[in-house]
Amino acid sequence: MRVFPIVTAVIVCAVLYLVVLERETLVGFAGQFSDSDSAETVAETSAEADSAPAAQPSDTDTHMVHVVARRSAASIAGNSVLLRGRTEALRQVDVQSETSGLIISSPIRAGAYVEEGQLLCEIDAGTRGAALAEAEARLDEARARLPESEGRLAEARARLTAAEIDDNAATRLSESGFASETRAATTAATLSAAEAAIQSAEAGVEAARSGIRSAEAGVDRAREDIAQLQIHAPFEGLLESDTAELGALMQPGALCATVIQLDPIKLVGFVPEAQVDRVLVGAAAGARLATGAEVQGEVIFLSRSADLQTRTFRVEISVDNDDLAIRDGQTADILISTAGTPAHLLPSSALTLNDGGTLGVRVVTDERLAQFMPVIMLRDTARGVLVTGLPDQVDVITVGQEFVTDGVPVEVTYEELTQ
Template identity: 50%
Template sequence: MRIVSILIALLVTIGLYLFIFERDRLTGQDQTDANAESQEDFAPPAQKATQDARAVAVVARHSVARILDSAVVLRGETEAARTVQVTAETNGRVINEPLRKGTTVSAGQELCALDRGTRDSSLAQAHAALSEAEVALANARKLAAGGYASETQILSAEAGVESARAAVAQVQRDIENLSITAPFAGLLESDTAELGTYLTAGAPCAMVIQLDPIKLVGYASETDVNKIKPGALADARLISGETVQGNVTFLSRSADPATRTFRVEVEVPNPDFAIRDGQTVEIAISSAGVEAHLVPQSALTLDDEGRIGLRLVGEDSRTQFAPVTVLRDTREGIWVAGLPEKADIITVGQEFVRAGVLVEPHFDTPDAAMPETDIQTEATQ
């Protein structure tokens, strides 16, 4: 009885094994075919289109390259052409009424006048000493002619004359420095020294800035600096919306050690002083033009390697991927480079195809354009 129970258990085990693990082979169905059918049902539209060789409907556009005036766009600020802190070169008390900040001054205009003090007496004394030295020199030469004076005495007398002349020139220069003048035409950025203020040598009298012409200063990156040339035309837009135009006057050869950028200066006429020092400005510097295509932003896509580009209708109506470089973003679309001169760009349905897929392009025209919903529906069938 015990042997019979064991045999029955073995038969039941064998039967369960065959029913569970060998059922497909016993019934004549191939598991591989079933898996293939399952994978085919869940394959993406692009893979289905490639396997079935059925054309996927897309919307495309005939595009011809155009020359795009590429520009290097910099953000910067306005800067006065010249800024000088005018200081005193001698000591004295201010004796004139101050000029208020914002006043327009011309080159050489007096800003601060200092009291002469006893300088007139010093000048008279220096002139008297000079006369005395000249008489001493004349006497020494007469004595030398008669053999009563040596050559050393003549040289000493000549040195006395030169020293007296230097003293006169020094006093005269000190008197000239009593009038502190503007070094160039511009605007006063500060009040001049107040009446009665005692100035010493090096003390500030006023600050003068020159705003005509004015400089626009920006900083170019390492990738853009080679596109900029001195003398290049530049358009600029101020924060107020005003636009101005000038030329590049300076391009730094040394990078800023902190930002690794290069200083760029543009000179712009400013006769009415409408542009102020320190305003924010956006500078567009023209450079050599490049061939580019204007495409909708929605047409851009990525390939399997993560490169940004466009899908094109190639030969035999099969798609191709072309990596592109984005040059400029506008309201009308995006300007890109890297495409051939003429290209058929897929603008709708590019996400449902991949390289080598057979497509049926419908070129967008004002009269015929295929809705995106129809494209998606047809591509997934």
């Protein structure tokens, strides 16, 4: 009793197999019967054909497939690079102590907004004031030595001048026989002693000046040590941590506070090496945050060196954040605008696959023949798909493309576009 349903299912499967997978064979098989019918008709009218003038072959003798096509012209389509990234503070600094001592300022709590130069932490001065006074006293003492050294130098120069005069006179008198050689030797020795005194006095002046410079350096160190007692905000921003607690002992390198700047904020993504040439500094960009908020900005940095592990290039986008609504570290889907690409807007139903599985469309050639052309799909839109790889002007088959192959003649009806 169940034989007929089984036979019926087998027949249906066989028919579907012939229609779907062996369509060309089935059409050829059916065409044989059509050719035989045509042969009989020709045999019946052969007598009349012999007596009548020869008739021209009709276009209907050729098997043409009716299709619907669209005349498509390429237009410049905006394109973009899609990245997955995150938000990042423009600047973030751990403000640290440069000296040691006890904190004597009240703490500022995390989340507070601070201005550039605002006092964050203050350290007890201790004996640093006395050290500065001592350094300033040494500087005064060194400066007082300088006039004394310069006076000695002037005295030595005067003695040198007198010794030169005496030596000159004694030498001339000795040559004329009016003075003894002993006197000439004595004046020469006095001149040498005066020259030595000059060198000693000059060395004393240089020593006094060196003492002044050393004392000034000591004063600068003492003042710098006192200046380091107050730790200020390097820029305006938000505190990410409390400042150091009152009474805490600070050491060089100890953390006073962490300050971040969120306006403007950066969007950071990583561009694959296959698309890095499409991104330019200054290009417009936008992003959708995990909260659903959408922001706009522009590319301010594109790395010239790829990450060693991922082979991607870091890109940074600056976005205004006046209300500080965007936080550091939020996930973002980033779109970076790139140069436009000539593309055709076609209905998605026009796309098809050839026998090799290549995506493309079938077009109508100038000879009214069907031809397959591969395409590259840019993106899907509400009005259709944008594809590239076609000529600037092309007739794309939108209805009936599945019933023709390359070289099949077609009879075309063109769409009337209302765009």
